[in-house]
Structures are given as structure tokens and as C-alpha cells.
Amino acid sequence: MGATPVLEEIPAAPARRRRRSPEASIFLVLVAIALLFEVLGWIVVGRSFLANWQRLQVMILQVAVTGIIAVGVTQVIITGGIDLSSGSVLGMTAMIAASFAQRSDYARAVYPALTDLPIVVPVAVGLLVGLVAGLINGTLIAYTAIPPFIATLGMMVSARGVAKWYTHGQPVSGLQDGYAAIGSWVWPVFIFLSVALVAHVALGHTRYGKFTYAIGANAQAARVCGIDVGRHLIKVYAVAGLLSGLAGVVQSARAITGQAGMGVMAELDAIAASVIGGASLAGGVGRITGTVVGTLILGVMTSGFTFLRIDAYYQEIIKGVVIVGAVVADQHRQRRRLKP
Amino acid sequence: MLLEVEDLRKEFPGVLALDGVSLRLQAGTVHAVMGENGAGKSTLMKIIAGIHPPDAGTVRLRGRPVQLGSPREALQHGIAMIHQELNLMPSMTVAENVWIGREPLTRLGFVDHGELRRRTAELFLGLGIETEPSLSVGELSVAERQMVEIAKALSRDAALLIMDEPTSAMTETETRRLFDIIRELKAQGKGILYITHRLNEVFEIADEISVLRDGRRIGTRPAPEITPEELIRWMVGRDLTQLFPRGESTVGRVVLSVRELGLEGRFRGVSFDLRVGEILGVAGLIGAGRSNLAETLFGLTPASSGTIEIEGRVVVIAHPSDAVRQGMAFLTEDRKESGCFLPLDVLSNLTLAALNRRFVRAGFVDHAEAASEGRRLAASLRLRTPGLDEPVMNLSGGNQQKVLIGRWLLTGPRILILDEPTRGIDVGAKAEIHRLIAELAREGAAVLMISSDLPEVLGMSDRIMVMHEGTVTGFLDRDEADQVRVMTLASH
DSSP states (O other): OTTOOBGGGSOSSOOSOOOOOHHHHHHHHHHHHHHHHHHHIIIIISSOSSSOHHHHHHHHHHHHHHHHHHHHHHHHHHTTOOOOOHHHHHHHHHHHHHHTSBOTTOTTOSSTTSOSOOTHHHHHHHHHHHHHHHHHHHHHHHHSSOOHHHHHHHHHHHHHHHHHHHTTTOOBOOBOHHHHGGGSTTHHHHHHHHHHHHHHHHHHHBHHHHHHHHHHHOHHHHHHTTOOHHHHHHHHHHHHHHHHHHHHHHHHHHHTSBOTTTTTTHHHHHHHHHHHTTOOTTSSOOOHHHHHHHHHHHHHHHHHHHHTTOOHHHHHHHHHHHHHHHHHHHHHHHHHHSOO | OOEEEEEEEEEETTEEEEEEEEEEEOTTOEEEEEOOTTSSHHHHHHHHTTSSOOSEEEEEETTEEOOOOSHHHHHHTTEEEEOSSOOOOTTSBHHHHHTTTOOOBOTTSSBOHHHHHHHHHHHHHHHTOOOOTTSBGGGSOHHHHHHHHHHHHHHTTOSEEEEESTTTTOOHHHHHHHHHHHHHHHHTTOEEEEEOSOHHHHHHHOSEEEEEETTEEEEEEEGGGOOHHHHHHHHHSSOOSOSSOOOOOOOOSEEEEEEEEEETTTEEEEEEEEETTOEEEEEEOTTSSHHHHHHHHTTSSOOSEEEEEETTEEEOOOSHHHHHHTTEEEEOSOHHHHTOOTTSBHHHHHHGGGTTTSSEETTEEOHHHHHHHHHHHHHHTTOBOSOTTSBGGGSOHHHHHHHHHHHHHTTOOSEEEEESTTTTOOHHHHHHHHHHHHHHHHTTOEEEEEOSOHHHHHHHOSEEEEEETTEEEEEEETTTOOHHHHHHHHHO
């Protein structure tokens, strides 16, 4: 303690040892897992895991939709909250957006009078539905005393209900090619990474981001600083809802159908990706870069297990262990870094 | 000799917290351990209480070496720590808290609540504690909770009590009562290790005083053989020229004018004027409504009656953002609870309150400008930190407080409300904060300073407003104020 310098004594760019950023270490975990599958691949099935362009493409495509949600969920987690509704909101928007994207030559359209609409309509509807769900979450949390867990649990159940009620469980099919194009090729990955980039800049370099971290670190202190905590929380949950809506659009476009069961459990994958990426459920801590890497880790694991032909039951068991293990390791590392 | 520790060493990653510290404690005496924040006092106490294992060194109890692997083991050896952050369960009753884990049972195995209350009452009687055992702990004041903690420790036959700044949240009267209890404990032959920052207390209650600095013991003396000046020199390693650097003040026009302000159930009919360059001290006992008044002025709990005028215009302050817009700043009483963003870095902590008006261009934060302002400010605050990117939770209490003051300086406030600005802060940092406050007033800020530290209020204020049970009982000018007058008004 004695040697802590008064700040004026140290240069503007301190020459001290840079500590490795949390993202760097989580990235190393990603590399380690990938290499582990590579080695196991040669041993177990006698083939390379990584040197397969198609596998890598499928791998990242599979997690792109989860990744889009995770970008929103991470922001919510940074405020010290949680969003359990993202998977259900995805399902609800997938149904509703798809119903505005149907072709006129499809016999069982939801709205026979509203077919062959410009693609911008279903996209806008999807985003709007997600946004409204997020606004409801945020308003409940900001202006009633209920905790985010409960508010978004309610939304999780209700939004799934809407998804099922909307067509009484029937899938929404006969979508236009233009709509399907949104989910084709690597567009989902491109959308995921663009969303992540925007969120990364917003969190690190704007007032919105600074306030988000501040509220998560200490909501009462944020209030004293003159931040309108309630209004800001509504914004953050609205962003998360908007991204769930976007994920619903991408998912239905990719599958070229809207189904009421879309996004079941996706909220948990998104939370897992955030937390593996270093976000703290206690609030105030978390980075989008970490979340992107966390999403990729989930993707590599799913893909790797399939590659090794490990039974789906084992996959889930191991995935659960990895999620908890990642967080335990991370907390251990952080504790060591900090003084008692 | 009740306790002897020898050559204790404890290293945390990157910090040598204790470097060969030895200490002895006689039964029936109070040994005060003093030192600046970060000197190693808390680490030493935590080792003795079994919370941290030492890296090297021995602890002997009544001549026999003991291994203290956990607080539970320490307790079995008769060592109890009264924590600064209290470890009571607020929703349970006083009696339940005292006997938790050792509840008397009826023949059927249910908790015998009658017996529980009776035992507690008996225990309290022996100590002169007047708290009702059936109240829930959540309803008690901080001081009363402290008493309950002490009673709890004694109910476990503790022979050695460790008290970590027990009076930091207590009023004068409560402190008196605690000291009476400590004297009673001494008479019963208990040994007490007492951590404090308050000089006047230590001379009143301690038999021996040890000072730690930078993990080493600087010295130990019987209390009557050391002067306050010497003690300060031991603690900070240099002379503090002036304890209260309040020069001549030039008080100007009225900035803040409060009339008949009230908040249902907290305070009522509060009227005062605050002028440019003035430090108005607010004295009173805990529960007098001083902090409530500050929170109302700042819009955290909007007033239920009365008016607030700033620069001659009536303003409505319904939210802290209104207050900030009016050029007000509020250093809250509880650094951790409502001040610091602990996981965030120093720079974020410094700039957050100013972000609504500064450092932002077209929605984007100008990091370069914020960092250069931050560095300038850190230097003028004499902030001790490895860098602006250090999480604030790694800073000592005094430095955290400086960060919070810096945060408000960046907003360029006209009116500063300070609630216990130096609570729990070591002597060196305290003097620096006093210097800062005086400087701000000199530069034209109007300062409202709430403090339970009487020498601080007397030394810093141009005028003192005294409150008692939600009303203002009087104003005292600088030259007519003394300890007795203030306490008379405060206890009415």
C-alpha cells in the first residue's frame, strides 16, 4: 500500500504492465476449445474439425440469431437486470412478421388481403413488435417495484402465448423470396456482427453506454448524479426488445416460415453467452466483445459435439457444466486481481 | 498477557499489508490501534479474528500459541469481532439475533421465545443496554445495533473484543453510552482492541495506543504519555501544519434561500439562507433530520411543504437532475451505498455527473478531453491511485471520497451539500478534504456541511445551524460557537 503513487507523479500513458483484458482471456478459451475439438477430431473420427469451411459457416450461422439477442441481453445485464423474455419475443415476432411477408399465391395466408407487401413492411412490423415488448418490460421495471426477473418472466410467458394464439399453433408459411433473402447466405452473421459493432461503440463511447454501466454499478449513486434511472432503463429494455424483434425476423427469414416454438430457451443461451463473455449479473460489468466470443464458444461447442457424434443428451449436460465452469473460473480470476 | 501477536506478515497480490507486526494486550485494558486507511489495521484485526490466515508470525492467547483458521475457531478461543459493517439480520428480533444458532428450546424442540427474551433482557441489564429485545433489528439505529453486536459477543463468553471504528456512525450521546459499556467491560476483565480515527476518543478510552503505517508498527505508548501532535506525526509520517485550514472568508450575496421547508414525518419549518463563499455547518444528533433535509434539497425526497429559492428565483426540485441543473452538488453520507460506482474505473467515477453537460459531442464521449480533465483533477485532489483506469473499489476510503468530491467539482457547482464529508477517513486524507472544502468556499461556492464530528463543524463553519428532532433549534456564529453551546441546542 505504501508505494501507491499520487497520480501527478505518473506519466499520461503509464508504462506499467498492462493487465490482460477479460476479453483476451475469454478469447483464449475459445481458441483452446476449438483446438481441443481439433485434436479430438483426429483421434476420434480421424478428420480435421477446423479445416472445413462449410462446418465453420454452419457453426456461426447457427449462433448468429442467439448472438443478436445476446447483444441486447448483455446491455440489460450490465444495468444489473435480466431479460428472460428474449426467446419468447423472438418467437412472437417471428410469427407476426412472417404473417406480413406471405405471397399472394399461398392459399392459407393469415391476412389474404395483405399479401405481396413490400419487404420493409414485415421487417418494420417485426421490429415494432419487439420494441413494444421491450418498452412494456422497461416501463414495468422502471415504474413499479417489481424486479426485472419477474417482469420479464411475465413477458416470457405471455409473448409465447401470443405466438401460439396468433395462428392457433399453425406455422406461417408461403413467405416471399425477398423476405427469405434476409436469412440467406451469411446475412444473419453480417447482421449479428453489425449489431454487435454498433452496441460496442454505443456502450464504450456514448452517454447511453456510460449511464448503462453507472446504473448497473450503483443505481442509487446514478440517481444522485442526476441520471433519470427509470427513463434510461426503459431505453435499455427497449433496445433489448428491438433486438429480439430483429432476431425474430432473421430467424423466420432463415427458416422461411414462422413457428410458435421458435426461440424456446434462446434467452438462456443469450444469458449464457453474456456471462461466459464476462458480464456480471451483479451489474456494472460486461462487454459486447466478450459476448460475441461467448456466443462463438456456444457455437463451437454445439458444432464440435455434433462433429464428434456425441449424443444430444450428453451435449446438454456438458454445456451446462461449461457455462457454470466459465463463470466460476472468471470470478476466481477477478478475485485474485482485486485487493480484499 | 491476554493476547500476544508476534511478527505477523500478510501479503495480498501486489500489496504487503502487514510487515512483521507485533502487539500485546493486557486483560482489562483497551488497546487502541490507529493509522491511516490502508495502514494495515483492518488486516491485523481480521487475522486475530480468524478471517484471514497470516503468511507468517504467531498469535498467543494467555501464553499459548493458537491457530485461528476461521471466525468460528476464533470465537471458540474467546475472540469476537464487532464489525464495521454489522452482521445482524434486520428482519429478525434483537433476541433472535443475539442467540442465533444457540436458541433455547422447549421440550418439543421449538424455540422457547419467552426464555429467549428473558435471557436477552438479563444480558442487556448487565451492560446497561436499554434496547427492547422483541424489536426487530431493522428498527434500531446504527448505535443500538452496535450494542446488540457487543451483547452477542459477550453472550458467547468472549474475552477479547475487536471493535472496528464503532463510533463512526454514532452521535456524542451514543458514543458516551458505548464508552460506559466499554468501561464496564474493562472492569469485568475483558481485553479490547479498538480501531479508531478519532483522536479525542482515543485519549478518553484507550490505555495503550499503537500506530500502524504502511503495514509496520510505528510505535506503542501508554495513552497518557503521548500528545495528539505526536500521534498525528506517527500516523502520517509528517507534521500536519493545520488541522482546519479555514482562513478568513469573504461571504457574499445569498445563493440559496430556504423557507419553511418540510418533509412529512422527517423535518418541518426549516428556513435558512446560504451565501456565496460561506460554509454553513449543520450539527445535530443522528435522527435530527439533517440528512433528510439534504436529500430533500437535492430532490431525492421532494419536499411536502415550503419553498426553495436559488439566486432569488423560486425553483422546483423534484429530482436530482433538477438539482444538478440548478448547480447543486451532493456528497452523500454513505460512500458505498449512494456514492461510488465500485466496479467502474476512476475516470468514469469522476466524469459521470458532468456527462449531461460536458465531454459529449454529437452523442459521443470525448475520451481524450475527459482523461486530460481527469488527470488534472486527480493531481489537484492529490489522488492516490495506480491510474485513472483502476476500479474505484481498489482505492482506500479517503481516496474514494476525493473521487466523489472531484466528480462534483467537474459539474462546476454553485451550491455544495456535503453530508459527513470525512466520515471513516484517516487523518491525512481528512486534512486534505478540509483544505479542498475551504478552497472551494474561497472560490465562491456556497457550502452546506452536515457533520457529526464536532471539532470539524466548529473548525470549518462560518455559521452553524443546529437541528433537533426535525426542527432548527438555533444558529451560532463562528466566534460564539463552542462544543457546549452546540450540544445544548442539539439535545434541546
